[in-house]
Amino acid sequence: MSFEQYVVETLKTVVFPGFVFIFFLSLFYEWFDRKFYARLQNRVGPLYTGFYGLLQPLADFIKLLSKEDIVPKKVDQLLFTMTPLFTLALSIFATLLLPISSNQGVVSFNGDVIVSILILTFICITVFYAGLSTYNRYAVIGAERLFLQMIGYEIPLTLSVVGVALNAQSLLLSDIVLSQERWWYILGPQALGFIVFVFAAQAELERIPFDLPEAEQEIIAGWNIDYSGRRLAMFRLARNIELVFLCGLAATFFLGGPLGPTIEGYTPILYTLYFVIKSLFVLAVLTVVRALFARLRIDQVESFCWKYLLPLALFQFVLVRLIL
Amino acid sequence: MGLVSWARSKSPWIAHFCTGSCNACDIEILACLTPRYDIERFGAVLKGSIRHADILLVTGPVTRQVRDRLLRIYEQMPEPKYVVAVGTCATSSGVYRGAYNVYPGVDSVIPVTAYISGCPVKPENIINGLSFLLKKIGESK
Numbered sequence: 001m002s003f004e005q006y007v008v009e010t011l012k013t014v015v016f017p018g019f020v021f022i023f024f025l026s027l028f029y030e031w032f033d034r035k036f037y038a039r040l041q042n043r044v045g046p047l048y049t050g051f052y053g054l055l056q057p058l059a060d061f062i063k064l065l066s067k068e069d070i071v072p073k074k075v076d077q078l079l080f081t082m083t084p085l086f087t088l089a090l091s092i093f094a095t096l097l098l099p100i101s102s103n104q105g106v107v108s109f110n111g112d113v114i115v116s117i118l119i120l121t122f123i124c125i126t127v128f129y130a131g132l133s134t135y136n137r138y139a140v141i142g143a144e145r146l147f148l149q150m151i152g153y154e155i156p157l158t159l160s161v162v163g164v165a166l167n168a169q170s171l172l173l174s175d176i177v178l179s180q181e182r183w184w185y186i187l188g189p190q191a192l193g194f195i196v197f198v199f200a201a202q203a204e205l206e207r208i209p210f211d212l213p214e215a216e217q218e219i220i221a222g223w224n225i226d227y228s229g230r231r232l233a234m235f236r237l238a239r240n241i242e243l244v245f246l247c248g249l250a251a252t253f254f255l256g257g258p259l260g261p262t263i264e265g266y267t268p269i270l271y272t273l274y275f276v277i278k279s280l281f282v283l284a285v286l287t288v289v290r291a292l293f294a295r296l297r298i299d300q301v302e303s304f305c306w307k308y309l310l311p312l313a314l315f316q317f318v319l320v321r322l323i324l
Numbered sequence: 325m326g327l328v329s330w331a332r333s334k335s336p337w338i339a340h341f342c343t344g345s346c347n348a349c350d351i352e353i354l355a356c357l358t359p360r361y362d363i364e365r366f367g368a369v370l371k372g373s374i375r376h377a378d379i380l381l382v383t384g385p386v387t388r389q390v391r392d393r394l395l396r397i398y399e400q401m402p403e404p405k406y407v408v409a410v411g412t413c414a415t416s417s418g419v420y421r422g423a424y425n426v427y428p429g430v431d432s433v434i435p436v437t438a439y440i441s442g443c444p445v446k447p448e449n450i451i452n453g454l455s456f457l458l459k460k461i462g463e464s465k
Contacts, residue, residue, distance in 0.1 A: 038364060047365040049334040056367050062331035063378070068402035070375065221373035228375040228402040 017100040017272065019092060025276070026240035027057040029247070032280060033287050040291040057240070064233035072134070072226055079133030084227070084234035086126045091241040094119040097173060098248040099257050100275050101268040104174040113171045116249060117158055120204055123242060124150050130235070131213070131223025142222025145298055146213040149203055152305030153210075157200035159313035160193035163320040164253045177257035186254040189319035194254045196313045198282070201246040202289055203301070205239065209293035210301060247279035247286070255281070332378070332404065333462030335367045336454070339377035341397055343430070345384025348444035349411035353381060361447045363454060374400050379457070382436075383410045385417040386427040398434045406457060407436045410450065412443040 001009075012018055031046065031054055038045025046053025071080060096106040097116050105112070124146065131143025165171055167190065168179040186194050203210035214222030224235055251257060255278040258271035296304065342350055356363045357370055371377045374397055386394060398407070409430045412418040420426040430436050437460065440453035 034364075038362070042359040043362040044365055045362075046367055049367055053365075053367075056335070059331045059334035059367060062327060063335040066328045066331065067378070067404070070400075070402050216372040221371070221376065224376075225373045226375055232376060 012106050013096065017098075018096060018106055021100075022092065022095045022241060022244060023237075026237065026244045027061065028054075029244050029280075029283055030057040030240045032283060033243070033290075036284060036287045037291055040288065061233055061237065064236065065230055067229040069229035069231060070226075074135055075226065076133040076135070079129050080226075081231075083126050083130035083133065084231040084238070087123055087130070087238040088234045088241075090119055090123050090126065091238045091245060094123075094245045095241055095248070098245065098275075099173055099177050099252060100248070101258070101272050103177045103258065103271075108172070108174055111171045112173050113161060113165055113176070116173070116245075117161065120157070120242075120246075121150070121154065123238070124204070127213075127223060127235075130227070134223075134226040136226050138219040138221070139223050139225045141219050142213040142215075142225070145215075146206070146223060148298055149210060149212060149301055152302045153200040153203035153309070156196050156305060156309035156313045157204070159310070159317060160190075160196040160200065161253060163190050163193045163313075163316045166317070166320050167324065173252055173257075177252060177259060180256040181259060184254065184256040189316055189323060190254060192312050192316035192319070194250065196309050196316070197250050197253065198285055198289065199309055200305075201250065202286055203305070204246060205243055205286075207286065208290045209296045211295055212298055212301065215295060243283070243286075244279070247282040248275065250282040251275060251278035329462055329464060333458045336379050336458060336461075337369050337371045337377050338379050338381055339371055339374050339397075339401075340381045340383070341394065343382055343384040343386045343390045343394055343414070345411065345413055349383035349413070352444050352447055353383070353410065353450065355447045356450050361451060363451060366454065366458060368454065375402060377401060378405060379454075380405065380407045381410050382407060382414050382430045385413040385420045386430055386433050388425050388427070391427060391433055394430075394433055404461075406438070406461065407434055408438045408440060408453060408457060409436045410440050410453075411445050412441055415439045415441060418443060 014020065034056070035045040035053060046056035049056045049059050071077065094116060097108070097112050099105050128143045128146050131139040131146065164176060164185050167185065167188070168176040170176060170179070206213050214224060224232060227235060258275040260270065260274040262270050340350070340353055355361060380398065380401060382394070398405070407430065409415045413420065414430050416429050417426050421428055427433055438453050438457040440449055442449050
């Protein structure tokens with residue numbers, strides 16, 4: 001690899017569409033989520049921090065970084081200090097798989113569809129350990145709920161993606177994107193898969209109606225109850241990046257990823273724009289779901305996932321098979 | 325105003341602690357979070373866990389029973405932390421002043437940054453007190 005190539009690859013990973021871009025994009029998505037959620041509730045949401053509160057997530061992040069970082073005496077020191085880092089690292093790595101500025105992510109290899117779903121599971125496991133390591137009874141309850149919930153939504157999530165991968169005849173994200181050049185999958189039988197994916201993503205991100213692991217009214221803050229300062233900032237950032245990742249993944253699988261009409265020479269910029277618009281659409285759907293529903297009980301989550309989401313995903317799978 | 329104090333003054337996360345009030349002040353605090361007053365405009369979010377919070381809103385007279393709990397909650401907060409006494413009972417223990425089981429205000433137990441008067445306080449008054457506190461946080465180094 002020549003020196004220039006080396007520099008370009010490094011810039012791709014670190015600046016665009018890598019870490020720095022994803023960092024600001026995730027803060028923007030959190031702002032969009034909060035603002036849209038507030039508007040749906042007839043509130044105004046963040047307003048005075050920057051233009052229409054645009055800098056609110058950044059202010060939250062900096063404030064949390066500058067706060068005291070308490071490590072309670074009786075926690076598992078190693079897990080307590082390592083899990084925020086692992087969660088952040090995993091979610092940042094996951095976003096490198098996303099095709100943002102071209103039809104290919106920064107990291108692209110055969111089977112990255114499977115890896116992207118695997119990473120979601122890994123994030124779930126690290127968060128589980130984060131809750132468990134504090135030995136706080138609320139945190140342990142939250143972590144247990146997280147795992148129970150994962151048993152529910154993980155299989156429908158995977159099956160909803162199988163329909164797409166089957167149609168594209170590939171396990172490569174870039175192939176899936178290219179196969180949607182004429183026809184987005186959301187317009188076919190995979191629309192059912194999109195619905196399943198949206199609900200599963202909601203559960204993965206622990207948002208209402210699946211926010212049992214951090215249900216504020218029942219178990220205070222769930223698994224992250226004892227985290228403060230820097231570690232909490234890392235968890236929040238990891239959550240936001242995961243939000244970007246899941247919205248981007250939904251856009252990639254069902255909405256044609258970054259593809260769209262382009263002008264010669266401006267392709268990466270336009271692709272990024274299309275990607276952001278499409279994933280913002282997914283985020284808007286997620287936010288509407290968040291504003292629309294109330295929290296479910298854990299048994300209701302399980303029965304919802306196994307009785308409705310899983311058959312729906314299987315039905316989609318069968319439909320795709322029939323059409324092929 | 326440095327970057328950190330800017331961030332602190334723009335993102336006050338609130339925890340709410342009731343030391344035995346009649347719940348009128350608590351309802352008014354909740355009214356602040358609802359569409360009409362919506363203190364999320366200032367970035368304020370009500371947090372469940374005390375470890376996530378920057379500002380402790382204390383309502384009600386501090387009784388002997390609750391004093392230890394209040395101290396413990398206060399000590400669990402990460403620095404920098406601010407306490408706001410909401411309502412007449414919290415600022416001076418109100419009509420209970422002089423009773424055998426009541427301390428004369430929150431500031432006799434933990435340091436208080438801002439006092440908000442009223443029985444019960446008006447949401448406008450809470451917003452006024454909050455903006456005063458945020459101004460103070462923004463000016464501090």
